[in-house]
Amino acid sequence: MSNPSLLILAGDGIGPEVMAEVRKIIDWFGAKRDLKFDVEEDLVGGSAYDAHGTPLTDETMAKAQAVDAVLLGAVGGPKYDVLDFSVKPERGLLRLRKEMDLYSNLRPAQCFDALADFSSLKKDVVAGLDIMIVRELTSGIYFGEPRGIITENNERVGINTQRYTESEIERVARSAFELAMRRGKKLCSMEKANVMESGILWREVVTEVGKDYPEVELSHMYADAGAMQLCRAPKQFDVIVTDNLFGDLLSDAAAMLTGSLGMLPSASLGAPMANGRPKALYEPVHGSAPDIAGQGKANPCACILSFAMALRYSFDQGAEATRLEQAVEKVLADGVRTADLLNEDGITPASTSQMGDAVIAAL
Amino acid sequence: MSNPSLLILAGDGIGPEVMAEVRKIIDWFGAKRDLKFDVEEDLVGGSAYDAHGTPLTDETMAKAQAVDAVLLGAVGGPKYDVLDFSVKPERGLLRLRKEMDLYSNLRPAQCFDALADFSSLKKDVVAGLDIMIVRELTSGIYFGEPRGIITENNERVGINTQRYTESEIERVARSAFELAMRRGKKLCSMEKANVMESGILWREVVTEVGKDYPEVELSHMYADAGAMQLCRAPKQFDVIVTDNLFGDLLSDAAAMLTGSLGMLPSASLGAPMANGRPKALYEPVHGSAPDIAGQGKANPCACILSFAMALRYSFDQGAEATRLEQAVEKVLADGVRTADLLNEDGITPASTSQMGDAVIAAL
Numbered sequence: 001m002s003n004p005s006l007l008i009l010a011g012d013g014i015g016p017e018v019m020a021e022v023r024k025i026i027d028w029f030g031a032k033r034d035l036k037f038d039v040e041e042d043l044v045g046g047s048a049y050d051a052h053g054t055p056l057t058d059e060t061m062a063k064a065q066a067v068d069a070v071l072l073g074a075v076g077g078p079k080y081d082v083l084d085f086s087v088k089p090e091r092g093l094l095r096l097r098k099e100m101d102l103y104s105n106l107r108p109a110q111c112f113d114a115l116a117d118f119s120s121l122k123k124d125v126v127a128g129l130d131i132m133i134v135r136e137l138t139s140g141i142y143f144g145e146p147r148g149i150i151t152e153n154n155e156r157v158g159i160n161t162q163r164y165t166e167s168e169i170e171r172v173a174r175s176a177f178e179l180a181m182r183r184g185k186k187l188c189s190m191e192k193a194n195v196m197e198s199g200i201l202w203r204e205v206v207t208e209v210g211k212d213y214p215e216v217e218l219s220h221m222y223a224d225a226g227a228m229q230l231c232r233a234p235k236q237f238d239v240i241v242t243d244n245l246f247g248d249l250l251s252d253a254a255a256m257l258t259g260s261l262g263m264l265p266s267a268s269l270g271a272p273m274a275n276g277r278p279k280a281l282y283e284p285v286h287g288s289a290p291d292i293a294g295q296g297k298a299n300p301c302a303c304i305l306s307f308a309m310a311l312r313y314s315f316d317q318g319a320e321a322t323r324l325e326q327a328v329e330k331v332l333a334d335g336v337r338t339a340d341l342l343n344e345d346g347i348t349p350a351s352t353s354q355m356g357d358a359v360i361a362a363l
Numbered sequence: 364m365s366n367p368s369l370l371i372l373a374g375d376g377i378g379p380e381v382m383a384e385v386r387k388i389i390d391w392f393g394a395k396r397d398l399k400f401d402v403e404e405d406l407v408g409g410s411a412y413d414a415h416g417t418p419l420t421d422e423t424m425a426k427a428q429a430v431d432a433v434l435l436g437a438v439g440g441p442k443y444d445v446l447d448f449s450v451k452p453e454r455g456l457l458r459l460r461k462e463m464d465l466y467s468n469l470r471p472a473q474c475f476d477a478l479a480d481f482s483s484l485k486k487d488v489v490a491g492l493d494i495m496i497v498r499e500l501t502s503g504i505y506f507g508e509p510r511g512i513i514t515e516n517n518e519r520v521g522i523n524t525q526r527y528t529e530s531e532i533e534r535v536a537r538s539a540f541e542l543a544m545r546r547g548k549k550l551c552s553m554e555k556a557n558v559m560e561s562g563i564l565w566r567e568v569v570t571e572v573g574k575d576y577p578e579v580e581l582s583h584m585y586a587d588a589g590a591m592q593l594c595r596a597p598k599q600f601d602v603i604v605t606d607n608l609f610g611d612l613l614s615d616a617a618a619m620l621t622g623s624l625g626m627l628p629s630a631s632l633g634a635p636m637a638n639g640r641p642k643a644l645y646e647p648v649h650g651s652a653p654d655i656a657g658q659g660k661a662n663p664c665a666c667i668l669s670f671a672m673a674l675r676y677s678f679d680q681g682a683e684a685t686r687l688e689q690a691v692e693k694v695l696a697d698g699v700r701t702a703d704l705l706n707e708d709g710i711t712p713a714s715t716s717q718m719g720d721a722v723i724a725a726l
């Protein structure tokens with residue numbers, strides 16, 4: 001039997017640096033745990049644009065469809081701000097999500113004990129926080145038609161369309177209920193059903209799917225109230241399910257609240273492939289951080305933990321995933337810190353590769 | 364000359380209770396400062412539905428159009444959850460905003476010194492916070508057509524449309540720049556121009572309007588990054604301008620972060636009327652809080668401070684507005700607290716009317 005395959009798309013900014021550390025981890029699992037992967041690398045985002053004039057070539061897209069999992073670094077940077085919308089770095093990422101049909105985006109917002117002081121929130125509000133935001137990722141206003149800038153009555157009009165079908169809502173709701181079953185059995189669905197008809201349909205379908213999960217305590221919240229409650233008392237939540245746009249804002253806010261932004265991974269999952277594995281892409285929640293790129297300052301943990309999610313969700317290696325997660329936690333507990341995890345002067349931060357090496361040592 | 368006119372729409376839940384305190388304040392200004400108003404009261408939201416089968420009658424709408432300013436309490440409650448979308452309490456409020464064309468919604472997020480401990484954020488992150496979020500209020504996905512739930516390929520599809528014309532963006536941007544000129548001369552515009560064409564147009568038009576305000580330092584941020592930055596370091600902002608939906612979430616998150624949610628007013632302003640005053644509606648940021656309605660527990664300060672905004676923005680009484688604001692601050696500093704402003708047991712909270720009386724005493 002051949003090894004499972006990985007496509008690494010390191011992308012822009014700090015993407016390549018943090019991904020280099022993930023490569024070390026992958027090699028470690030191959031050598032020490034006999035978990036071997038066939039790894040290929042390719043370009044996405046601005047770096048793909050620089051090389052090919054497009055943020056994702058058809059060849060790369062085809063590779064992504066063929067592999068068992070994609071690992072992505074980050075895309076974007078000020079250098080590409082001037083580009084036309086259709087070739088901006090983000091379009092590469094959005095094309096991957098859409099064409100791989102990765103409808104369920106899992107974004108854990110977890111507060112690492114060793115980093116609780118790092119949050120802008122009071123320690124007791126965030127210590128021990130562990131919630132999972134399930135964001136719909138292939139539909140809604142990100143992809144709805146019609147869209148564009150048209151001219152009407154002699155002025156320009158910007159248009160985007162929020163569109164959700166019942167089956168789109170159903171499948172992401174189901175994945176959120178499944179997750180809730182394996183966690184604290186609480187699910188909160190967020191929309192603006194008081195203002196948007198798409199929110200009304202969302203609430204109805206989620207409620208309907210909930211009948212198949214009588215053990216899960218389901219609640220509904222308007223997204224604005226959800227934003228408030230995440231800021232006020234995030235620990236009231238277990239799993240949250242929401243649409244693409246609300247999920248973008250709410251998961252970023254939640255990630256920031258933990259104080260562990262440089263630590264947070266994500267998984268984007270689609271339907272099972274012929275081999276039973278879901279289509280999958282794993283990426284850190286943080287962006288490409290062009291201001292510190294190339295300086296060896298970036299924290300590779302979020303990207304490493306994204307690989308841990310790959311072990312769990314794509315390769316059924318939950319125990320190995322936990323091993324890797326615990327290694328990261330041990331490194332933090334030992335006080336190894338990249339610059340983003342330090343707020344005092346006078347301490348020399350660990351470099352990106354020192355952090356990666358420390359994780360390997362802890363493994 | 365006749366007195367300026369006010370229409371009071373107390374609405375649902377705690378609306379009538381907090382508005383009763385505002386009436387006292389209005390009477391005080393009439394008696395002691397010779398600032399007299401002609402006040403009329405009417406129904407909106409669930410209470411209007413109960414009386415007339417609609418959350419806003421045409422007669423009330425006509426009155427709102429005719430007066431100098433509308434003061435609104437709050438709308439909504441679980442009792443009305445079962446109602447059809449078209450007659451939900453919120454539709455009354457949305458109709459007022461739309462038909463009065465109140466395009467510029469000013470939402471201060473201010474942290475009251477006496478309440479800084481109340482925030483879920485660390486004290487140094489929020490103490491002294493004073494930002495203003497300008498939210499576009501009459502367009503975007505709240506009102507765009509087509510909208511609704513249709514059937515396609517044998518399943519239901521929920522649709523809403525984000526639509527912004529250049530002139531809609533321009534006028535709200537202009538009001539935000541004007542505000543920035545009277546404050547710290549910093550404006551941050553938030554959208555998702557990396558994903559939405561309506562965001563691209565938004566950014567272009569705001570940039571263009573900015574040329575008329577060379578003194579204002581203009582920046583742009585993606586709304587998800589904006590949500591993060593509001594949670595991380597809100598004091599970096601002075602004025603924020605954003606669309607209807609982003610504004611809904613971001614202003615609620617910002618309000619919650621201050622710890623002073625029960626204290627925050629808002630103003631919704633439109634174009635000048637024949638008498639030079641803008642069309643205007645003032646309302647607290649908080650909701651109808653049905654769980655505590657009718658118990659004399661509600662904090663009337665947000666509603667009182669909304670009247671202060673009316674004095675400033677509708678009646679050119681900035682000095683009197685400041686007097687009222689300082690009275691509220693004095694009451695807080697003196698330790699008078701409604702239940703929402705207390706986190707220790709053993710202290711007897713002030714009732715809604717005691718709080719109102721204390722403000723009058725401080726005046």
Ligand SMILES: CC(C)[C@H](C(=O)O)[C@@H](O)C(=O)O
Nearest residue numbers: 076090093094248557558587
């Ligand atoms: C880069 C951008 C297109 C993307 C999004 O808006 O989805 C990012 O913010 C994210 O959350 O993954």
Ligand SMILES: CC(C)[C@H](C(=O)O)[C@@H](O)C(=O)O
Nearest residue numbers: 194195224439453456457611
């Ligand atoms: C009550 C509701 C319709 C309203 C909104 O979504 O605008 C509220 O949340 C607000 O922010 O004023």
